[in-house]
Amino acid sequence: MWLDSTDKLDASQPLSLTSLYSSLQLSDADIVFYPSLFNEQYSDRLLAKLTQTIDWRQDWITVYGRSLPQPRLTAWVGDPGKAYTYSGITMQPSGWTETLIDLKATVDAIAGVAFNSVLLNLYRDGNDSMGWHSDDEPELGQNPVIGSLSLGGTRQFMLRHKYQKALKAKLALTSGSFLLMQGTTQHYWQHQVPKTKRAVSPRLNLTFRVMC
Numbered sequence: 001m002w003l004d005s006t007d008k009l010d011a012s013q014p015l016s017l018t019s020l021y022s023s024l025q026l027s028d029a030d031i032v033f034y035p036s037l038f039n040e041q042y043s044d045r046l047l048a049k050l051t052q053t054i055d056w057r058q059d060w061i062t063v064y065g066r067s068l069p070q071p072r073l074t075a076w077v078g079d080p081g082k083a084y085t086y087s088g089i090t091m092q093p094s095g096w097t098e099t100l101i102d103l104k105a106t107v108d109a110i111a112g113v114a115f116n117s118v119l120l121n122l123y124r125d126g127n128d129s130m131g132w133h134s135d136d137e138p139e140l141g142q143n144p145v146i147g148s149l150s151l152g153g154t155r156q157f158m159l160r161h162k163y164q165k166a167l168k169a170k171l172a173l174t175s176g177s178f179l180l181m182q183g184t185t186q187h188y189w190q191h192q193v194p195k196t197k198r199a200v201s202p203r204l205n206l207t208f209r210v211m212c
């Protein structure tokens with residue numbers, strides 16, 4: 001399943017940024033995982049800073065006719081005019097904070113794109129989750145590039161092929177890790193962050209996106 005390329009170095013980046021990565025060997029997908037883009041100490045600082053400075057919102061969703069609180073807190077940050085609609089919710093973007101501008105510069109350099117928006121999700125405990133979906137909204141373009149940074153408690157990230165039911169994968173998104181999904185990934189694969197009964201610390205995930 002995995003191509004172990006964790007000993008590869010990219011001399012164009014500081015060692016701490018991209019010295020470790022693995023490409024997931026999944027058909028119809030292009031997914032690269034950087035297990036420690038940021039070290040524990042820096043990740044903790046980022047988590048504290050973002051938890052405090054982001055204007056978190058609790059959205060409500062309609063499931064089988066019932067209105068329920070979305071099982072996580074969210075925020076949408078982006079360039080002016082980059083509104084985001086999903087599951088019937090439209091979010092107007094908040095402006096970039098200093099921390100997010102810095103983070104964007106780092107992940108832009110790794111992904112080789114200019115992200116113009118970021119969806120932030122705060123999973124307060126193991127009851128918070130995100131269900132199966134693909135990030136395939138038309139505004140994300142033909143082959144969406146999604147850069148996903150995780151901070152805080154480790155959660156499982158599950159992947160399943162939309163058409164070949166036997167194809168699945170799971171990886172632990174640890175604090176400071178960065179997962180890059182691009183190419184045809186969103187056409188063929190769905191992903192989720194399931195609930196867990198294990199005790200987990202709060203987790204903040206940022207998915208950087210390019211909105212057309």
Ligand SMILES: O=C(O)CCC(=O)C(=O)O
Nearest residue numbers: 119121130135193205207
């Ligand atoms: O929290 C995660 O790791 C996944 C978030 C996600 O899939 C999304 O924001 O679209």
Ligand SMILES: [Fe+2]
Nearest residue numbers: 133134135191
């Ligand atoms: Fe997603």
